[in-house]
Amino acid sequence: MKLNIYIFSFLFIFFCLPHQAEAQQISKAVQLNISDYLTKIGTREIALKHPIKIKSARVIGKKVIITADDNCAYIPFREKNVAEIYHGVKELLPTKYAGYNVTIITNKRTIESLIPIPFRTKKIAENKLFAPAPTTPLVTNISKAYQPTLGLRNRHLAIWQSHGRYFNQRKQCWEWQRGRLFETVEDLYTQSYVLPFLIPMLENAGANVLLPRERDVNTVEVIIDNDEGVDKNSTYTETSGTEKWKTGAEDGFAHKRDLYIEFENPFHEGTYRQVQTVSGGKESKAIWTPHIPKEGEYAVYVAYKTVPNSSKDALYSIYHKGGITQFKVNQQMGGGTWIYLGTFHFDQGKSDRTKIILSNISSTPGTVVTADAVKIGGGVGNIARRSKSKKTADYITSGYPRFCEGSRYWLQWAGAPDSIYSESQGDNDYSDDFKSRGHWVNYLAGGSSVLHKQDGLHIPINMAFALHSDAGLTDNDSIIGSLGIYQTSSWGGKYENGADRYLGHDLVDIIQTQVVNDIRKTYEPLWSRREMWNKTYHEARFPYVPTMLFELLSHQNFADMRYGLDPRFRFTVSRAIYKGMLQFLCWQYHQKYVVQPLPVDNFEIFMSGETEVELRWQPVNDPLEPTAKPEQYIVYKRLSNGAFDNGTLVGTNTYKISIPKNMICSFKVTAVNKGGESFPSEVLSVGKAANSKGTVLIVNGFDRISAPADFVDPNDPNHAGFLDHEDHGVPYLKDISYTGKMNDFDRTSEFISNDNTGFGNSESDYETKVIAGNTFDYPALHGSSILKAGYSFISCSNEAVSNKHVSLNNYKIVDLILGKQYRTKMGRGNVYPIEFATFDKGLQAAVTNYVAQGGNIFVSGAFVASDLWNNRNIQPSMTDMQFTQNVLKYKLEKSNAAHNGQVKAEKSGYNLFNGTFTYYNTLNNQSYIVEAPDAITPTDKNSKVVLRYSENNLGAGIAYQGTYKTVVWGIPFESIREIENRNILMHNILNFFSAN
Structure with a gap:
């Protein structure tokens, strides 16, 4: 930047060359006043921990040069506050310097040069920016219905989520790198932002995102390869057309063993296949056909070899339950590791409907495509470790899903050289893990337009980002907030193309500003903006690309985590990070940006x-x-x-x-x-029965996602120390960050266990599990039982009913899904509006009008009464209580009513069910947990209990028959475990509604 060059030239002259006159020092008293003034400004702008000190204040000629310590550089400088600071400082100088020019320096820069260029109204001329020329991206999904043009297309980002489970050589066991608090651990907690939110946002904007850790939480892993390996059930085949397949000259991947020790590299133990490309004629194909042990969603990775004249558009086709999805892969980069294509739903077993095909059809004939292995699923860790000092000790694996492990182990499995993932050469896995991430970024970028001078995978990485949650401690319960870290001194303060490493400062400032502003505007005006550290953290200093290490909050602090455990907060923060990256990268390319x-x-x-x-x-x-x-x-x-x-x-x-x-x-x-x-x-669903008995409207009223219940405001003397509601909260789709005692889990469902793991050491009572949350996909489950009963069905959202887009009166039967809907606060409350009412005013009015017209309604939800009768987040309303009593004919008998997960039929005049059924009452990976549902009781002589909780005989469901009919349950219909019982119950309810 020309302005910077001018300033540095000026400073060089005055600091380094002999002068005709000695520089005059401004008095200590004036310096102290300036220090106090800057500290006041700094405290206003951020949660400044230490006062800003003046290191020197000199007068040279007609210029005053003030140098502040690095605490001053923590301030997010903008044109407005820079002008304010210069004006204020000039006011504090002795009158004899009134006409002098003033320069304030901190962190080796003038404060005005620390304003990120996107925040400047006057765009100065820039020196070389970091951004390399756009290239053909690593992976392109050509089956996508839409491609963004003002997002992150053709960008390559290196992202990672803090730590991971590691092998402690001193203890000879595997353990977490951080302590477990608030039902999570940093090693997993940061993944709850990166995997479900941040990466999809970046990929939806068109970016290629690379991670040094496994991204698939599925514990199944299937490897299909041209070389014979461990998996004997999956197959690799070829067909040759005009051009013939042949074996390549170098090493390729082979899965020869179940476990890998020391520095064994599976990408050096096999071969690969290659064929020339054609643009017409008969194509040649490589076909990977997996045997899938269990139906589900799986990540798909491919491995290939980058060779001279590699193709830029290798065509992969993935056959899955939803059809065929095609990708073009630029094999001129990324050879010799796992390259992620996408996540797909596969059927169990092996068939021609589940396969991956690589074609040699290309727009550039005469190039080469190579075929090596395909990896499906995440798997369980297969890197076995032991202390080098204990030669007779057994090698042991973590026994955990691979996504729980640190980068050091994924990088070995992904073919990186041991110099990348083990700087200590096996002595210290803890340090190797955090050091490996910076080495990995440079390994990815080596040989590309970003980093010509180093060997690597030729992927032009635009930036790197590390998310952590260890922002510090406090002796009270104030919010600790968000801290950003960058580093400027390594590599001579420059990137390879000559760009200034202070681009890292701009990256930190842009993202930190976006995150803090968005949190303050939505959830918490008191969210703390912390410092921007220019420090030698390995993750920040080693990458040869602009890099940010972001300590979002403190996972050790209750005030932070009452927000941090909420999926709504995680979405907003991840979206803010994505927006910050978008601004930074589009500025680099002088490109306008649009947010998705x-x-x-x-x-x-x-x-x-x-x-x-x-x-x-x-x-x-x-x-x-x-x-x-x-x-x-x-x-x-x-x-x-x-x-x-x-x-x-x-x-x-x-x-x-x-x-x-x-x-x-x-x-x-x-x-x-x-x-x-x-x-x-x-997800909404519809079904048309061939000989329909009628049409049921399903209203999906379960859209809640939330943190677990926390403690009521301690300032409330009536409720201090009591839980707001016995409620584990509702994850978005699933929670991948939960840690807890084994008996917190449903022991009948699948989990990972291995006697040869860290469980057998200091953590024998703990395990990690993926917890099911709100899938937003329940109309199909309800509809399946409705269709089996001979009825058609359609569906809509609860908002469509509340906002009068849909009239209940058009349907004789309504099925209202309420799941775990419950009016829920955000964080400390009193800032963000209460959300997720079971019956908001619009829905109450619609239901009241509907039954007045003789409609029939089935309502099921865990908090159908307590949300309206004794929700501690909101003052109970007589109108709400009268609605349940007078319209739906029930009232609250007891909240937190049942815990053993079993319901029995009540022999009543309506007799809707015989026998018992069970529901999901413990944490599991199949359905959200119904841990403490409501007991309800009738409020009308024609309203009767039809279901009871087996453990205490309290009412679990009522039915009413009058001028209209209602069935209301404290058990969500979709939480019933047995499919046959769901079908019987729905059949009987529909018959009850249809009978005269």
Whole structure:
């Protein structure tokens, strides 16, 4: 930057060359006043821990040069506060310096040069920026219905989520790198931002994201390879067309062993295959056909070899339950490691419907495509360790899912040289883990336009980002907040192309500003902005690309974690990080940016013909980002128990489609603009029975996601120390960050256990588990039982009913899904509005009007009464209580009523069920937990108990028959374990409603 060059030239002259006159020192008293003034400004701008001190204040000629310590550099400088600071400092100088020019320096820079260029109104001329020329990206999903143009397309980002489980050589055992607090541990906690939120946002913006840790939480792993290996059930085959396959000349991957020790590298133990590309004629194919041991979602990785004349558009086709998805892979980069393509739903077993195919058809004939291994799923750690000093000790693996382990172990499994993942040469896995991440970034970038002088994988990494949650401690319960770290002195203060490493400072400032501002505007005005450290943390100093280490909050602090455990907070923070990255990278390319939209809402499906349905939805405005406006939409379809297809792009917020009879069809919608694609809507479903007895409207009223219940405000003398509600909260889709005692889990469900693990040491009572959350996909489950009973069904969101887009009066039967809906605060409360009412005012009015017209409604949810009668987050309303008593004919008998997960039938006049059934009452990976549902009791002579909790005989469900009929349960229908019992119960409820 020309301005910087001028300043440094000026400073060099005055500091390093002899002068005709000695520099005059400004008095200590004036320096102290300036110090106090800067500290006041710093304290206003950030949570400044230490006062700003003046190191020197000199007068040279007609210039005053003030040098402050690095505490001053923690201030986020902007044009406004820089002008304020210079004005204030000049006011503090003796009058004899009134006409002098003043320069303030901190962290070896003038304060004005520390204003990130995107925040300047006057854009100064820049010296070399870091950004290399755009290239063909590593991976492109060519089956996507839409490609962003003003997002992160063609960008390559290195992202990682703090630590991971590691082998402690001194203790000869595996353990977490951080302590367990608030039902999590930093090694897993930061993953709850990076994996479900941040990476999808970046990928939806078009970026290629690379991680030094496993991203798939599935414990199943299938390896299919051209070399014979451990997996004997999966197969690799080839077909040769015009060009023939042959074995390559160098090493390739082979899976020869179950465990890997010391520095064994599976990418040096096998071979690979290669073939020349063609643009026409008969194609040649490599085909990987896996044997999938269990149906589910799996990440798909491919391995290949980068050779001279490698193809830039190797075509991979993945056959999965949702259809076929195709990718073009630039094999000129990324050879010799696992390259992630996407995550897909696969059926159990082995068939021609599940396979990965590589073709030699290319737009550049005469190049070479190579075929090596395919990896499906995340798996369990297979790197076995022992202390070098204990030669007779057994090698032991972690016994944990691979995604729980640190980078050091993934990088060995992914083929990195041992110099990358083990700087200590096996002596210290703890230090190797955090050091490996910086080495890995340079290994990825080596040989590319970013880092010509170092060997590597030729991937032009644009930036790196590390998310941590160890921002410090406090002796009170104030919020610790967000701390950013960068480093400027390594590599001579320059990147390879000559760009200034102070780009790292700009990256930190931009992202930290975005995160703190968004948190303050949405959830917590008192969120603390901490310092921007320029320190020699290995993760920040070693990468040869702009890098930020972000300590988001303190996982040790209750005030931080009452927010940090909430999925809504995690979404907002991740979106802020993504927006900061977008701003930084688009500035590098002088490119305008557009932020991807928020998910749509008010989603509904209705029958528009005999077998035609129409979908409608509404866009959602983003009050934090004016560019995040939808321009088009993508509709994804799923048939029966299949998986979603690649989507259909539509230009308006409606979509019509014909559906087959006697089959459940499910849909979700995303919004798109030039910046990328939003997260998906809830999933709605529809089913048309061939000889339909009628149509049921399913209202999906369960959209809650939340943190576990915390303690009521300690300032409230009536409730101090009591839990707000016995409630584990509701994860978004699933929680991958939970740690807890084994008996917290459902021991009948699947979990990882191994006698040869850290469980047998100091952590024998603990394990890690993926916890099911809100999938937003319950109309299909309800609809399956409805369709089996001979009825058709459609579905809509609760907002569509509350906002009068859908009228209940058009349907004789309504099934209202309430799940674990419960009015929930955010963080300390009193800032962000209470969300997730079971019955908001609009829904109450709609239901009241509906039953007055003789409608029949089935309601099921864990908090159908307590949310309205004794929710501690909100003052109970007489109107709410009268609604349940007078309209739906029940009232609260007892909250937190049952815990053993069993319900029995009550022999009443309505006799809706005989026998018993069970529901998910403990943490598991199949369904959200119903840990303490409501007991309810009738309020009308024609309202009767039809279900009771087996453990205490309290009422679990009531039915009412009068001028209209209601069935209300304290047990969510979708939480019932037995499919047959669900079908019987739904059949009997529908018969009850249909009977005269």
